[in-house]
Amino acid sequence: MRITFFVYRLQRDRLMTTEFYRQDVEILRSLGHEVHIATRLREVPKQTDVVFLWWWNWLWLVGPVLKLRGLPIVVTGSLEPDIYEQKPWYYRLLVRAGLRFADRSVFVSQYMIDRLSAMMPLKDPLYCPHIVLDAYRPAGAENTRALPNVIFNVCWKTKNNVRRKMQPELIEAFALLRRDLPNAQLLLAGEPVDGQAALERRCAELGLGESVQFLGKISREEKISYMQRCGAYFQCSRHEGFGLALAEAMACGAPVVVNHNTAIPEVVGDCGYYVDDESPASIAKSLKRALTQPAEAQALGARAAARIDSEFRFDRRRTFLAAVLDGVHPEAHAIEPARRAA
Structure with a gap:
């Protein structure tokens, strides 16, 4: 089948450096399909059987335009309710109007379906979560943490994303933690956009010095290495459509410190340290527990890795998308995919 993988108006260099795009391209190619990449309408080839579109917002x-060409459209990604309901009325109207053009809508969390269904009529919503590639594994069978004093986090540092990922609260919490654990270190990875400078200034004001390192954009191999070795991975967030970096950290056996918001409990289950509330003091308390009880944290990280293996691996989404694509292709027998991937 000839499939156009379409992410409208995205910079092409982000397609293969953003994990969830790369995953779905790999899945489509592993199914034997011919995959063409498009970021503009004019780039969608005439000889296309199905358009696989990321995001509902466009x-x-x-x-x-695609329907005038008679093309089936499969849409996937996150349509986060917490972001959607804060948008202007005309944006919400346009998103709702666009839903009618999707032949299949594949959401990455059940939370998203439940919340959105209360806001608007959804056309045959399907659930299949993101997956974690096999490269994300614990470093060894014992899940020994080689950097037991290190707290690690990956976050694209735009102003909005820094706020969403609760980076200011993390820095305040780390300052509190250092009073009890002066050898603790905080490693913050992610492209330094317009939100990083304020974090760096606050670290300086708190006198954190070299105990906090901003690593910038790192390779996948570096990210995996830190996730395999860190004493704790932090991902409290105001809202998440899924939480892929969180799932990747779990797959590497990292003890994760999280909150109860939105889709995070769907990913973590009972395999993480949940903060009591979102105050810096509460975050510091959970981080301290992860760093000072290594045997417990190591066992919890191993359970987290096992959870990812059973719920969020490549074959689950691959099997699901194979059925979805067969169902929308005009020359194939209709296959009604399960509401949840097996």
Whole structure:
């Protein structure tokens, strides 16, 4: 089948450096399909059987054009309710209008379906979560943490994302933690955009010095290495459509410190340290527990890795998307995919 993998108006260099795009391209190619990449309507080839579109926010614009060409559209990604309900009325209207053009809508969390269903009519919503690639594994069978004093986090550092990922609260919590654990270190990875400078200034004001390192954009191999070795991975967030970096850390056996918001409990289950509330003091308390009880943290990280293996690996999404694509392709027998991937 000839599939156009379409992410409208995305910079092409982000397609293969953003994990969830790369995962789905790999899945489609592993199914034996010919995959063409497009970021503009003019780049969608004439000889296309199905358009596999990431994100619903531009469907109102590209959907009518693709439908005039008679193309089936499968849409996936996150349509986060917490972001959607804060948008202007005209944005919400356009998103709702665009939903009609999707032949299949594949959401990555059940939380998203439940919340959105209360806001708007969803056309045959399907659930299949993100997956974690096999490269993300614990370093060894014992899940020994080689950097037991290190707290690690990956976050794209735009102003909005820094706030969403609770980076200021993390820095305040780390300052409190250092009073009891002066050898603790905080490693913050992620492209330094317009939100990083304020974090660096606050670290200086708190006198944290070299105990906090901003690593910038790192390779996948470096990210995996830190996730395999860190004493704790932090991902409290105001809202998550899924939480892929969190799942990757779990797959590497990292003890994760999280909150109860939105889709995070779907990913973590009972395999993480949940903060009591989102105050710096509460975050510091959970981080301290992860760093000072290594046997417990190591065992919890091993359970987290086992959870990822059973719930969020490549074959689950691959099997699901194979059925979805067969169901929308005009020359194939209709296959109604399960509401949840097996």
